[in-house]
Amino acid sequence: MTDTPTQQNPFFETWTTPFGLPPFDRIRPEHFPPAFDHGMAENIAEMEAITANAEPATFANTIEAMERSGRFLDRVANVFFNLTSSNTSDALEAIARDYAPKFAQHSMRIALDPGLFARVKDLYDRRDTLGLAPDQLRLLERRHLGFVRSGALLPPEQKARMTAISERQATLHTLFGQNVLHDEKDWQLVLEESDLAGLPEFARNAAAQAAAERGLEGKYVITLARSSVEPFLTFSARRDLRQVAYEAWIRRGEHEGPHDNRPLIREIVALRAEQAKLLGYATYADYKLDDSMAKDTTAVERLLLQVWEPAKRKAAAERAELQESARAEGMNEPIAPWDWRYYAEKVRQAKYDLDEAEVKPYFVLDNMVRAAFDTAGRLFGITFKERPDLPVYHPDVRVYEVSDADGRHVGLFLHDNFARASKRSGAWMSSYRVQESFDDEIAPIIVNNNNFAKGEPTLLSFDDAETLFHEFGHGLHGLLSRVRYPSQSGTAVRRDFVEFPSQVYEHWMSAPETLRTYARHFRTGEPIPEDLLRRLLAARNFNQGFGTVEYTAAALLDLEFHTRTAVDDLDVAAFERAVLEKIGMPAEIAVRHRPTHFQHLFAGSGYAAGYYAYLWAEVLDADGYEAFAEAGDLFDPGLAARLKTIYSAGDTRDPMELYTAFRGREPQIEALLKHRGLVEA
Incomplete structure (x- = not known):
């Protein structure tokens, strides 16, 4: 007798693992397709039940009913997409390619359901008379906006085209990411x-x-x-x-043959431009930025150009120092991009008597993890206890139970820190389950991924340690969430606000009191010497011209791709060259992410026309951290409590309202320019 698809499939069971953690040891690739099929069918039935309700639309029978829907599908999808990012296989990648257009079709079927939208619009039109709580009113307004931005107001033939665009984009995004991973593995x-x-x-x-x-x-x-x-x-x-x-x-993703991302980019950009035009926007950037803190391309371009020229000037001064160092070694050729980091390290050693090989032994991974945890404890009153008894999807993963000051369970935190062939590059936070308190109190299950080179022990660079704190800041955004509805949970905020909680947290890593406590030599256990600490912090703005140029060029390139209207004949390489020539890109510095491996833009649409968000958030984080410096206490209880409100609020309030409630005013750019060393302190 053969098993039916639901027999022996853990997705069709109630998980008895502690805290509802996925039973990773039992989940196999073949379990996903039948679970996806069941989940999508169940979700459609749930939505049809809402539209078939003969009662007039109410917040409870429409918006809250939508919040309850799709839970089975979400559970399966959260496991699947985390695994395809963190521990993929040929079998999982084949399923991802097969199901990408199916998921898009499913989402658009709901987003363009006229009966569902009619009920939401009816509530939206009467929203001021419904007596809703602030979080409910915001949820209704955001739901309505989501329908409109998906094309709910379009005539039938244009709705059909929007669905086709969405399906094709989903396939292209999946292929793009898999092509980059192929090159990285190969x-x-x-x-x-x-x-x-x-x-x-x-x-x-x-x-x-x-x-x-x-x-x-x-x-x-x-x-x-x-x-x-x-x-x-x-x-x-x-x-x-x-x-x-x-x-x-x-050159990742830039090779002739089946893994070439250039034709994918050309098609993605064309489809996005068409999507924006259908929705009444001149460009895709106009469409994306209309629902952001920045609001329009003018504001984004203004921000980027405010740092671009100072960054280029600083990079030119840095280049001159590097060239002098190279000549002293007998190299008379101009500095090439593959020389910059090498000679920058030599100049850094000479200027600050600072050698990365001298610094790195003090940045032991486990100590930096403890620093991140203890900082969260001092700021927000939470603790982390390792749980080696819980199931994991790879031996590298470590699981921690998070508790509040009273010992109550807050959530689970999974830390996956090492590079491997089955993991995509970069660093990111995700969730297996988001926090909510709608029908029941649901605790979050959050994961951080990094790509550190494993060692015995694993030693981090200063930048690696900042990355660890950055992703942990995202993790805290998910763990500290205290919202009613899952759609508003944790990091479900505007794209140009989501980086604030992560970037502001980075500052505590480089605080002298943090480094004195946790930066300890991996052999002797001795704390970092005061003289080395002083030199390390003095060198923080070294090479910032380079770093700011490579990042800002990528953000400007993103904006140029998505403000382009003539897209059918796009030659990706020629377009990149033209943009970089127009902005005066230094020849010795490459853009941080060249188009063919720019996964923020083309392996999904989340950061498309939105890569500027890191700089936008840096205005907030530099200005926000300055408040603690002004208070003279990096753990000032009043400021920490107000900052915790931002981490816990999710998307229940407007982000600028949240920021000004924390800071007492709107942010100012001066702290960012000072932090990056682009102006005199």
């Missing part, structure tokens, strides 16, 4: 002992570990994970090998 630079000139011990150890993982014992391997290639570009004395690694890194 490429490796295999080195012999004789090729390691300049590499410090931690970089050699990481390269040896990467080789061992690939069955190349006795060799050394550099991969295209940022945690592997950046240290190689920083320390390798072999200019020829730096060039090889650099060119492979920037």
